[in-house]
Amino acid sequence: MITPELLLQELQTAFSKHKYGAEPGELYAPIGYIMSLGGKRFRPLLTLLSASIYTDEWQSALRPAMAVEVFHNFTLMHDDIMDNAPLRRGEPTVHEKWNANTAILSGDVMLIRAYDLLLGIRPELMGKVLARFNQTAAEVCEGQQLDMNFEKRWDVTEAEYLNMIRLKTSVLLGFALELGGLLTGADEASLQLLYAAGENMGMGFQLKDDLLDVFGDPAKFGKQVGGDIISNKKTFLLIEALSRAEGTYRTDLEYWINAADFDKNEKVQAVTKIYEALDIRTFTEQKIREYFEKGLNALEGLPAPDGRKIPLWQFVHQLVERDK
Amino acid sequence: MITPELLLQELQTAFSKHKYGAEPGELYAPIGYIMSLGGKRFRPLLTLLSASIYTDEWQSALRPAMAVEVFHNFTLMHDDIMDNAPLRRGEPTVHEKWNANTAILSGDVMLIRAYDLLLGIRPELMGKVLARFNQTAAEVCEGQQLDMNFEKRWDVTEAEYLNMIRLKTSVLLGFALELGGLLTGADEASLQLLYAAGENMGMGFQLKDDLLDVFGDPAKFGKQVGGDIISNKKTFLLIEALSRAEGTYRTDLEYWINAADFDKNEKVQAVTKIYEALDIRTFTEQKIREYFEKGLNALEGLPAPDGRKIPLWQFVHQLVERDK
Numbered sequence: 001m002i003t004p005e006l007l008l009q010e011l012q013t014a015f016s017k018h019k020y021g022a023e024p025g026e027l028y029a030p031i032g033y034i035m036s037l038g039g040k041r042f043r044p045l046l047t048l049l050s051a052s053i054y055t056d057e058w059q060s061a062l063r064p065a066m067a068v069e070v071f072h073n074f075t076l077m078h079d080d081i082m083d084n085a086p087l088r089r090g091e092p093t094v095h096e097k098w099n100a101n102t103a104i105l106s107g108d109v110m111l112i113r114a115y116d117l118l119l120g121i122r123p124e125l126m127g128k129v130l131a132r133f134n135q136t137a138a139e140v141c142e143g144q145q146l147d148m149n150f151e152k153r154w155d156v157t158e159a160e161y162l163n164m165i166r167l168k169t170s171v172l173l174g175f176a177l178e179l180g181g182l183l184t185g186a187d188e189a190s191l192q193l194l195y196a197a198g199e200n201m202g203m204g205f206q207l208k209d210d211l212l213d214v215f216g217d218p219a220k221f222g223k224q225v226g227g228d229i230i231s232n233k234k235t236f237l238l239i240e241a242l243s244r245a246e247g248t249y250r251t252d253l254e255y256w257i258n259a260a261d262f263d264k265n266e267k268v269q270a271v272t273k274i275y276e277a278l279d280i281r282t283f284t285e286q287k288i289r290e291y292f293e294k295g296l297n298a299l300e301g302l303p304a305p306d307g308r309k310i311p312l313w314q315f316v317h318q319l320v321e322r323d324k
Numbered sequence: 325m326i327t328p329e330l331l332l333q334e335l336q337t338a339f340s341k342h343k344y345g346a347e348p349g350e351l352y353a354p355i356g357y358i359m360s361l362g363g364k365r366f367r368p369l370l371t372l373l374s375a376s377i378y379t380d381e382w383q384s385a386l387r388p389a390m391a392v393e394v395f396h397n398f399t400l401m402h403d404d405i406m407d408n409a410p411l412r413r414g415e416p417t418v419h420e421k422w423n424a425n426t427a428i429l430s431g432d433v434m435l436i437r438a439y440d441l442l443l444g445i446r447p448e449l450m451g452k453v454l455a456r457f458n459q460t461a462a463e464v465c466e467g468q469q470l471d472m473n474f475e476k477r478w479d480v481t482e483a484e485y486l487n488m489i490r491l492k493t494s495v496l497l498g499f500a501l502e503l504g505g506l507l508t509g510a511d512e513a514s515l516q517l518l519y520a521a522g523e524n525m526g527m528g529f530q531l532k533d534d535l536l537d538v539f540g541d542p543a544k545f546g547k548q549v550g551g552d553i554i555s556n557k558k559t560f561l562l563i564e565a566l567s568r569a570e571g572t573y574r575t576d577l578e579y580w581i582n583a584a585d586f587d588k589n590e591k592v593q594a595v596t597k598i599y600e601a602l603d604i605r606t607f608t609e610q611k612i613r614e615y616f617e618k619g620l621n622a623l624e625g626l627p628a629p630d631g632r633k634i635p636l637w638q639f640v641h642q643l644v645e646r647d648k
Contacts, residue, residue: 021462021466023466024466024469024470024473026469026472026473027465027466027469078428078429078432081425081428082425082428082429100424101405101406101472104402104405104406104428105402105406105465105468105469105472107432108402108431108432108435108465109461109462109465109466111432111435111436112435112458112461112462112465113458113462115439115454115458116455116458116462118454119451119454119455119458120451121451123447123448123450123451124447126447126450126451126454127443127444127445127447127450130439130442130443130450130454131440131443134436134437134439134440134443137433137436138345138433138436138437138440141351141429141432141433141436142345142347142348142351142433144429145348145350145351145429146348148350148425148429149348149350
């Protein structure tokens with residue numbers, strides 16, 4: 001009986017055995033390092049879960065699923081350089097532990113190794129898989145570029161922000177689900193539904209990230225609640241607040257954004273209050289619900305026996321209900 | 325009648341029409357920029373020339389040939405960040421004209437676009453081409469890592485240096501020739517000969533670069549003669565000199581290497597004299613001849629009608645005889 005837990009275990013085993021390359025050590029050690037930092041591996045899990053709708057031989061999707069995760073971690077390694085991030089999952093980032101040049105070059109070879117994991121796909125599927133992988137990968141880069149562009153702008157619209165997170169985060173979740181179907185012969189309509197399911201759930205997932213940073217339970221959240229507020233990160237909440245705030249709300253919001261020297265807790269409390277007053281919390285929760293519903297509807301509409309969808313269904317519900 | 329000049333023209337036309345992506349402009353403009361800086365395009369030309377041995381339909385190799393050139397320029401964009409290089413072909417490097425983050429991310433998407441150019445290869449060839457492309461690409465990264473490692477070492481051996489330039493430069497020339505054969509149905513023995521031809525000529529080519537930097541004709545060379553000497557770049561000549569120099573040659577060589585404040589012309593003249601006295605010039609010229617001969621022998625041994633090899637032969641002789 002296939003369960004998300006079983007597939008995750010198989011994935012972890014495969015990753016623990018996988019070799020990315022040996023010499024020179026300076027080039028390959030950072031790949032082992034970032035992969036060892038963990039992460040929920042939910043992208044490759046989505047691929048295996050969607051493959052298992054169409055076949056009991058989900059193993060044939062294992063290496064391509066791993067390609068998605070290796071690609072994702074490559075983007076983290078390079079994004080951390082660009083974002084000047086000191087920590088990743090509580091540990092030093094690659095450019096901090098080694099240096100920026102090492103993180104650039106190890107990331108490059110990591111992207112190449114992701115493509116290596118696509119080898120072995122049946123020849124008649126290779127062209128389609130490669131085309132979709134490339135398109136998704138380029139879109140993720142486009143999303144990161146937009147994210148960096150937005151750092152310098154204070155007039156980012158809701159639509160622009162949603163498009164950015166779609167590219168940076170959601171398309172890879174869409175592709176992860178689509179890939180499982182692609183590898184196991186799902187028809188075009190099913191592939192589109194799988195993609196839509198992943199893309200919409202990715203949107204909900206990212207917006208929930210934004211929401212939990214402010215309104216998450218500190219005991220469960222693991223990071224400092226309000227971290228995004230402290231750093232003026234342009235989240236969905238801040239962008240909404242900037243577009244809505246008038247009068248004293250606007251004055252207050254701009255005061256806290258521009259404050260160079262401030263008490264962190266005081267800023268978090270003040271901005272959180274503004275969010276509440278402007279109904280940003282409710283509005284964001286509603287958006288998240290809408291995206292998750294669209295995603296679940298796409299899965300529901302997938303023309304496959306309900307029984308075969310159970311493992312994916314189980315996992316997706318865990319994703320939707322997470323509160324940390 | 326196929327000639328190297330005709331194929332080069334077709335390549336230039338194809339590159340001038342090729343679109344790498346549009347939005348966001350910050351992401352894609354640097355790709356257009358670095359590709360517009362020119363370069364001899366001899367890697368994709370090698371692919372078309374080897375394809376034209378086996379088929380008159382060399383056009384089927386055009387996009388894969390372009391993939392090799394786009395990959396090569398991706399490595400230049402990222403290497404320039406790592407080497408902190410201000411200029412590339414006399415123009416500002418991407419990280420100078422924009423910034424390092426842009427050069428990282430545009431490079432990333434450029435590597436993805438190189439893979440895009442492999443789409444359209446016949447399905448039954450795709451797996452083999454992708455595997456060889458990946459292996460070559462990873463080796464080029466390994467070569468760049470070794471090159472960076474060597475900057476911090478003064479005990480690099482001749483064998484280590486030759487292995488580094490093999491990885492950083494030669495394997496891509498080997499693959500460029502092999503690819504033309506791969507796409508047009510050359511047998512395994514021929515593929516190995518094509519690869520050996522490119523790899524050995526790549527070695528000769530890189531060593532000639534090292535040699536011309538010191539002993540090139542200033543009127544033809546285009547760069548400052550002795551630039552490598554001024555910057556203590558670990559070329560084949562310097563590594564040989566370090567392994568041979570004894571007595572006053574050693575003292576003099578170490579003096580100039582360690583000199584913080586010096587007259588550039590004086591240093592170039594003094595180190596050049598040491599190279600001459602230690603027979604490094606003759607030795608390097610001999611090595612270059614050996615590699616070119618091995619390369620030419622591999623081509624000679626290629627089981628194909630002599631008439632079909634003429635265009636490749638013509639071009640290879642231009643490469644061997646270049647003095648700038």
